[in-house]
Amino acid sequence: MQTRLFINSEFVDAADGAMIEVLNPHDNGKIADVAEAKAADIDRAVGAAQKAFPGWSRTSAAERGRLLLKLADAIEAKAEELARLESLDTGHPLRDTRALDVPRTAATFRYFGGMADKLEGTIVPVEKGFLNYVLREPVGVVGEIVPWNFPLMFCSWKMGPALAAGNCVVMKPAELTPLSSLRIAELMAEVGFPPGVVNILPGYGHTAGAHLAAHPGVQKIAFTGSTATGSKIIEASAGNLKRVQLELGGKGANIVFEDAHLPAAIGGSAFAIFHNQGQACIAGSRLLLQERIAGQFLEGFLKLAGSIRVGNPLDPATEMGPLTSRQHQERVLRYCQIAQQEGGEILLGGKPPNDPALAKGCYVLPTVVKAQPADRVCQEEVFGPFVAVSTFKTEEEAIAIANGTAYGLGGGLWTRDLQRAHRVAGQMHSGMVWINCYKRVNPGSPFGGVRGSGYGREMGFEAMHEYTETKSVWVNVDAQIPPFYPR
Numbered sequence: 001m002q003t004r005l006f007i008n009s010e011f012v013d014a015a016d017g018a019m020i021e022v023l024n025p026h027d028n029g030k031i032a033d034v035a036e037a038k039a040a041d042i043d044r045a046v047g048a049a050q051k052a053f054p055g056w057s058r059t060s061a062a063e064r065g066r067l068l069l070k071l072a073d074a075i076e077a078k079a080e081e082l083a084r085l086e087s088l089d090t091g092h093p094l095r096d097t098r099a100l101d102v103p104r105t106a107a108t109f110r111y112f113g114g115m116a117d118k119l120e121g122t123i124v125p126v127e128k129g130f131l132n133y134v135l136r137e138p139v140g141v142v143g144e145i146v147p148w149n150f151p152l153m154f155c156s157w158k159m160g161p162a163l164a165a166g167n168c169v170v171m172k173p174a175e176l177t178p179l180s181s182l183r184i185a186e187l188m189a190e191v192g193f194p195p196g197v198v199n200i201l202p203g204y205g206h207t208a209g210a211h212l213a214a215h216p217g218v219q220k221i222a223f224t225g226s227t228a229t230g231s232k233i234i235e236a237s238a239g240n241l242k243r244v245q246l247e248l249g250g251k252g253a254n255i256v257f258e259d260a261h262l263p264a265a266i267g268g269s270a271f272a273i274f275h276n277q278g279q280a281c282i283a284g285s286r287l288l289l290q291e292r293i294a295g296q297f298l299e300g301f302l303k304l305a306g307s308i309r310v311g312n313p314l315d316p317a318t319e320m321g322p323l324t325s326r327q328h329q330e331r332v333l334r335y336c337q338i339a340q341q342e343g344g345e346i347l348l349g350g351k352p353p354n355d356p357a358l359a360k361g362c363y364v365l366p367t368v369v370k371a372q373p374a375d376r377v378c379q380e381e382v383f384g385p386f387v388a389v390s391t392f393k394t395e396e397e398a399i400a401i402a403n404g405t406a407y408g409l410g411g412g413l414w415t416r417d418l419q420r421a422h423r424v425a426g427q428m429h430s431g432m433v434w435i436n437c438y439k440r441v442n443p444g445s446p447f448g449g450v451r452g453s454g455y456g457r458e459m460g461f462e463a464m465h466e467y468t469e470t471k472s473v474w475v476n477v478d479a480q481i482p483p484f485y486p487r
């Protein structure tokens with residue numbers, strides 16, 4: 001597969017020949033060397049996107065949609081290859097990349113392919129004699145910066161609406177996991193996206209990412225990543241007052257009330273935190289249990305968590321793979337120490353597995369920690385297979401704990417009381433709430449956060465609005481306008 005920068009529909013070396021070593025998180029062996037973009041390469045890509053923009057933005061919406069639909073088909077045709085590549089690069093278990101990452105990527109490109117010619121303007125009923133219509137126009141050249149946790153899916157979340165709306169894209173995948181995005185670049189060239197419309201450049205954040213974020217030729221940055229980097233993106237955007245869309249971290253509260261259907265809540269809560277090794281912004285990383293059922297719930301939850309099959313992500317039987325990098329594994333293990341230093345109790349895991357076959361990899365066992373809501377492990381994003389459990393007595397207390405962090409991305413609750421379900425959902429400070437389920441996403445449903453989790457929404461019509469500007473056009477149809485300066 002291609003390992004060079006994708007600029008203007010060609011795969012090219014970095015201007016200075018720099019390379020990034022891409023490692024397999026299962027054993028830290030090298031998978032590939034990939035070209036590393038720096039400022040000069042970003043400049044070149046932005047230039048190509050600027051040149052392509054007039055033509056692409058005037059291409060009929062139906063044609064833009066057709067190319068996205070072709071891309072979705074191409075992804076499905078290469079589903080197994082893409083699933084294996086994503087598993088190899090990220091450590092996601094193959095059963096997940098097959099069942100979730102690849103189908104969701106195709107579905108999202110398809111959704112926005114279908115959306116391209118459905119986004120309509122409006123006519124505003126203004127005063128007599130005038131016609132006022134509102135167009136939706138693409139923003140221009142969009143820089144897209146994404147993290148390493150779902151690199152394949154983020155191609156579609158970010159590029160699907162941007163391209164459907166007529167923007168040109170310069171995308172910087174995370175330095176750790178560039179492979180599936182480069183494969184998508186190849187497929188995009190194959191299905192016929194015109195040169196310059198899409199440019200994909202792996203590179204480091206402090207060099208390529210920072211340059212893209214500050215670039216005067218870029219009209220918008222769509223960013224997914226940590227809250228700290230999100231703040232830097234805002235600062236960098238000030239130079240040319242770019243639009244900024246931020247999908248940042250989370251510390252999802254998953255509340256289990258005493259009337260919940262416990263087997264469903266146990267299974268759903270395990271998925272909420274352990275899917276993708278907990279490396280999900282919407283992970284249910286805080287488990288809030290109502291006191292009366294806490295013991296019974298934990299008994300079942302610990303049994304299930306302890307039985308999760310941890311192993312080589314390419315083994316179809318594996319249910320949890322390694323974390324995506326050594327550095328991140330060390331970070332998650334540090335939080336296990338922090339939990340203990342703060343008086344928390346590790347109920348399960350808290351260490352790498354003993355299995356010698358996994359010794360070279362970035363593995364951490366499913367980890368369950370009992371902690372207090374104010375503890376660091378209940379406030380800071382660990383981003384691993386690490387769930388902090390605390391208890392509550394009343395509904396009011398549960399809501400206060402759930403809302404008691406700087407974040408506000410996703411949260412969930414388990415109850416059989418219909419009124420309580422809607423009452424609590426309405427009071428949770430978050431962009432998404434799941435009732436008797438967790439981490440549901442769909443290309444049609446708005447995705448994003450509030451407070452420290454950022455602003456702007458991916459998916460649905462909301463995403464198309466994020467990638468367009470309105471233009472209000474006034475027409476004098478038959479108005480007799482009295483002179484403003486009568487003479």
Ligand code: NAD
Nearest residue numbers: 146147173174204205209210225226229247248249250281
């Ligand atoms: P990160 O912020 O370190 O990096 C994200 C991306 O930003 C990478 O491509 C990186 O190279 C780039 N980057 C880093 N510094 C930069 C800079 N100064 N200027 C421009 N770009 C820069 O985040 P991460 O550790 O790679 O990813 C994990 C984070 O992403 C977590 O906080 C997680 O919650 C968040 N995330 C959020 C969502 C969401 O939709 N809200 C989804 C997935 C992950």
